[in-house]
Amino acid sequence: MVSIPRPAMQTLNTCQLVMDIPGRPNGYPLDLTIRAGQVWGVLGPNGAGKTTLVHTLAGLRAPRSGSLCFDDRSAFGLKRRAFSQQLGLVFQDRQDGFPATVLETALIGRHPWLSPWQMEGASDVALAENALEALDVLHLKKRLVHTLSGGERQRVAIATLMTQSPHTWLLDEPTNHLDLHHQVAVMSLLTAQAKAGSAIFMCLHDLNLAARWCDHILLLYPGGEACWGPANRMLVPEALERLYNQTLVTVEVDGAPFFVPKRT
Amino acid sequence: MIRPLALPLATLVFASVCATVVSIGVGSVSMTPQEVMAVFLGQGGALQETLVLELRLPRTLSAFATGGLLAVAGALMQVLLRNPLADPYVLGLSGGAAVGALLAMLAGLGGAVISGSAFAGAMLATFLVFGLAHGTGSWTPSRLLLTGVVVAAGWGAVITLMLAISPARELPGMLYWLMGDVSYARTPWPGVGLLLVVCFLVIPLGRSLNVLARGPLQAAALGISVRPLEWMIYILASLLTATAVTMAGSIGFVGLVVPHMLRLILGNDQRLILPACALAGGTLLVLADTLARVVIAPEQLPVGVITALLGVPTFLYLLYRSR
Numbered sequence: 001m002v003s004i005p006r007p008a009m010q011t012l013n014t015c016q017l018v019m020d021i022p023g024r025p026n027g028y029p030l031d032l033t034i035r036a037g038q039v040w041g042v043l044g045p046n047g048a049g050k051t052t053l054v055h056t057l058a059g060l061r062a063p064r065s066g067s068l069c070f071d072d073r074s075a076f077g078l079k080r081r082a083f084s085q086q087l088g089l090v091f092q093d094r095q096d097g098f099p100a101t102v103l104e105t106a107l108i109g110r111h112p113w114l115s116p117w118q119m120e121g122a123s124d125v126a127l128a129e130n131a132l133e134a135l136d137v138l139h140l141k142k143r144l145v146h147t148l149s150g151g152e153r154q155r156v157a158i159a160t161l162m163t164q165s166p167h168t169w170l171l172d173e174p175t176n177h178l179d180l181h182h183q184v185a186v187m188s189l190l191t192a193q194a195k196a197g198s199a200i201f202m203c204l205h206d207l208n209l210a211a212r213w214c215d216h217i218l219l220l221y222p223g224g225e226a227c228w229g230p231a232n233r234m235l236v237p238e239a240l241e242r243l244y245n246q247t248l249v250t251v252e253v254d255g256a257p258f259f260v261p262k263r264t
Numbered sequence: 265m266i267r268p269l270a271l272p273l274a275t276l277v278f279a280s281v282c283a284t285v286v287s288i289g290v291g292s293v294s295m296t297p298q299e300v301m302a303v304f305l306g307q308g309g310a311l312q313e314t315l316v317l318e319l320r321l322p323r324t325l326s327a328f329a330t331g332g333l334l335a336v337a338g339a340l341m342q343v344l345l346r347n348p349l350a351d352p353y354v355l356g357l358s359g360g361a362a363v364g365a366l367l368a369m370l371a372g373l374g375g376a377v378i379s380g381s382a383f384a385g386a387m388l389a390t391f392l393v394f395g396l397a398h399g400t401g402s403w404t405p406s407r408l409l410l411t412g413v414v415v416a417a418g419w420g421a422v423i424t425l426m427l428a429i430s431p432a433r434e435l436p437g438m439l440y441w442l443m444g445d446v447s448y449a450r451t452p453w454p455g456v457g458l459l460l461v462v463c464f465l466v467i468p469l470g471r472s473l474n475v476l477a478r479g480p481l482q483a484a485a486l487g488i489s490v491r492p493l494e495w496m497i498y499i500l501a502s503l504l505t506a507t508a509v510t511m512a513g514s515i516g517f518v519g520l521v522v523p524h525m526l527r528l529i530l531g532n533d534q535r536l537i538l539p540a541c542a543l544a545g546g547t548l549l550v551l552a553d554t555l556a557r558v559v560i561a562p563e564q565l566p567v568g569v570i571t572a573l574l575g576v577p578t579f580l581y582l583l584y585r586s587r
Contacts, residue, residue, distance in 0.1 A: 060484050084487035095479040097346045098532040104474075111475050112487035116468035119535075164486065 010071055011035045012057070012087070012168050012199060017066035019056050021049050021224070027064055028224045034168065034216075039194045040201040041210035041231070044220030045244055050203040051092055053220065054170045057201070058089045070167075084112040089170035090157045092203075102148070102156050103141040106132055109163030124163075131162035134189055136182070150177035158186060162193075169193065171202035175209060187213040207259045211235050219243050235259075269536050276543035283547045284328065287554040288320045292562065326511055327446045327553040327567070328546035329455030331518050333508040335545025336462055336538055338519030339526075340501040343473050343534065344494060345405045351520035352505040355412030358514035359419020360389025361506065365441050365513070366426045369434055378441075379450060379510050386506035389419065394498070408498075444515030444568030446553045455511050459546075462504065463539050470535030473497070477532065515568045518545050521575040528582050548574070 012034040018027035030053075034040055042050050055061040057068065059075060068075045070086050078086075088109075106128040107120050114120065132138040135155040140148060145156060154177045161169060169190070175183045183206075190200045191213055204210045210217060210231070217234035220226050221243060228234065235257060237250050247262040289295040293315060302308045303316040337352035344350070352358070364385020368378040397411040427438060441448065449455075466473075472493055476483045480490045508515075522545045526537055552570040559565055 055481075058485060060481060079487075080484065080489050081487035084485060089485050091481060091485075094482065095346075097477045097479060098343075098348075098527070100478075100532055104531075104533070105478075108475050108478065108486060111471060114471065116471070 012075075012201075013069040013071075014057070015067045015069065017056070017068060018064040019049055019052050020062060020064040021052055024049075024224050026224065028226050029066060030226060030228075032218070032228060034199045034201055036167070036197050036199050037194050038199055038216050039191055039214045040199075040216045040218060041214035042201070042203045042218045042220060043205075043207065043210055043240075043243060044203075045222050048220040048222050049224075050220055051172055054089060054172050054201075054203060058087060058170055059083055081112050084164070084166065086166055087168040087170065088161045088164040088166035090154075090161050090172060090174055092172040092176065094153070094157060099144045099146060101141065102132065102137060102143055102145055103128060105145050105156055106141075106159045106163045109160040109165075112164065127165070128159070128163045131159040132156070134162060135159040136185065151179060151182060154178055155182065155186070158189075162189075166198075168199045168201065171200070173203050173205060175204065175206060183209065207235075207240065211257055211259070272530055272536065273539060273543070276540055276547070280328070280543050280547045280550075283550045283554075284324055287324045287327070287550045288316055290554050290558055291315075291320060322452050323446060323449065323553070324550055325452035325456055326449030327549045329452050329459050330446065330449070330508045330512045330515065331522075331549025331552075332459045332542040332546035333455060333462075333504045334515065334519040334549075335522035335541035336459070336466075337501040337504040337508070339523035339534070339537055339541045340473075340497050340504075341519075342523060343477050344497045344501065345409050346477065346479070347405070347409065348524065349520075350409070351516075352501065352508070353416070353514060353516070353519070354409065355389075355393050355502075356416030356419050357386050357389045357393075357502055357505050358509055359416050359423065360392070361386035361509040362442055362514060363419055363422050363426070364388075366423065366430075366438055369438055369441070370426060370430055376450065378448075382513075383506055383510040386502070386509055389415065390499075390502040390506065440566050441513040443566035444513040444571075445564075445566045446512045446549070446556075447564065448513055449511045452511075455507055458504065458507050459542055462500070463542050465500075466535065466538040470533070470538065473534040473538075474532070477534070512567070515549070515571055517568075517571045517575040518549060521579045522548060525579060525582055 014030050014032045016029040016031065018029050021027065042053065044050050052061065056063050059068070075083060107124060109128065110120055110124045129138060129141070132141055135158055137152055137155045137159060140152060145153060148156065154174070158174060174186055174190070178186060187209060194200045214231050216228065217231045218226060218228040219234060219239060237248050240259060241248055249260045249262050251258045251260065285297045285300050288300045289297055295312065299308065299312060300316060303312050308316070334352050338350070341350040341352060341354060342348055361382040362385070365378050365382040368381035393408070393412045393415050396415070397408040427435065430438060472488055475486050475488055476490065476493060484490050523537065523541050526540050526544060530536055530540060549567065549571065552574060553567045556565040556567045556570045
């Protein structure tokens with residue numbers, strides 16, 4: 001059923017949230033406020049805890065301390081099903097246990113919205129096909145997912161999240177495996193979703209995609225500190241050089257900064 | 265509804281009815297399908313009525329229920345362990361049941377005590393693996409699988425030991441039990457009842473199982489309480505297997521081969537696969553039992569031999585042919 005009205009959730013708040021990263025004794029408390037309409041990019045080197053953060057925000061991993069709230073209600077008390085109506089995520093890697101077609105894969109996004117006795121109806125199929133169309137994979141809908149290329153699978157995963165249509169979208173490196181054109185297409189789709197009232201929160205490895213499409217940035221340093229804020233204040237060469245331990249050359253393209261690693 | 269569920273299920277229902285009628289007709293006194301149907305409609309002779317309703321129907325129903333339960337349990341275990349090689353016995357449940365049954369036979373007890381003892385052994389094996397796999401750390405399918413496989417090896421050693429020390433006159437009965445034989449079934453009704461309950465349960469459970477088949481993290485992200493669902497599947501599959509093993513000994517291959525054949529043909533929607541397993545598993549075992557009764561009549565073969573001889577080439581052919 002599509003007609004379940006989406007509760008008017010506006011923000012995802014973390015209150016003194018400390019991620020539980022094994023081997024890192026003192027965590028850094030995060031007080032994030034992720035609002036509807038915002039596009040967040042999380043940047044950090046390998047092993048800084050980007051995936052752990054996304055899993056913690058999705059309630060898949062208990063934090064060491066602190067709380068997570070949808071508006072001012074604690075998200076930890078929610079039933080999994082209610083939780084997944086508010087928030088969904090695209091994983092960095094997926095296991096395709098049993099063979100399934102592209103359409104079946106997208107349709108499981110409707111799971112949180114259907115009662116146990118319901119079968120997927122025509123409106124659910126329409127939502128799934130609409131999402132597949134938006135990700136340019138509708139022509140593959142009868143193919144088995146494990147026969148697709150990495151980039152096509154990535155787009156099917158994003159289409160599954162779009163079919164789930166939660167308020168907050170978490171994406172762990174959504175541009176992985178995508179060619180240039182589809183990177184741009186996916187980023188445009190995500191910003192359009194934010195304009196339509198969703199909140200987008202994604203880990204990225206590409207500084208320039210973040211600079212171009214994100215309005216808020218969270219920097220996760222390898223030692224555990226973090227800082228966050230509007231993109232134009234965070235994306236300064238000094239901060240980024242310290243983040244990646246890499247000197248950068250900054251050029252300006254279309255009025256926006258463009259970062260290139262300096263050859264040593 | 266993604267895929268029309270009605271046509272494959274209707275075909276399988278038809279096949280089950282045909283197999284049942286043929287199976288009832290075949291025996292020392294042969295009956296045509298018309299004669300069998302006449303008895304069901306209350307128009308048969310007294311002798312035929314006794315033959316069908318009191319002798320052959322219970323055995324055929326037992327075979328059907330056993331096959332159906334094993335196939336459904338196999339399909340559930342495959343989803344639980346996300347491993348296509350899983351079958352109902354992979355976690356050592358049949359070993360526990362066999363030790364129970366053999367102990368009763370060794371003590372010279374018969375009939376109901378053997379069944380009860382087998383069921384007790386199966387449930388003991390279930391809880392043993394359940395407890396050990398839980399351990400002190402986190403619980404994963406591979407940990408459950410390893411625990412089950414090692415416990416099964418332990419049961420295997422105990423069974424061999426018991427066979428070695430048993431008096432020779434007990435051995436044929438023990439071997440028949442180990443290979444699986446429907447003639448041990450005392451009453452079909454618990455099995456048939458459980459099979460019906462399960463077919464009803466998979467309707468609300470089916471979509472959750474589909475999501476769980478995508479992996480525990482994805483399932484949790486889509487609103488499933490993964491751990492309770494996994495334990496529920498484990499308990500349910502164990503109960504089904506224990507009931508089947510109690511009825512007819514450890515019949516192999518049905519639980520592994522039937523779900524696979526159906527997945528190759530029908531796809532992976534558990535809402536279709538699970539009821540289809542109940543029907544196809546039942547049909548296969550009814551046919552295998554019929555063959556077991558006639559191949560070297562008046563002697564009978566253990567039905568487990570027939571399921572293996574039929575199932576293995578069919579399965580290999582389907583696997584070879586599939587994309």
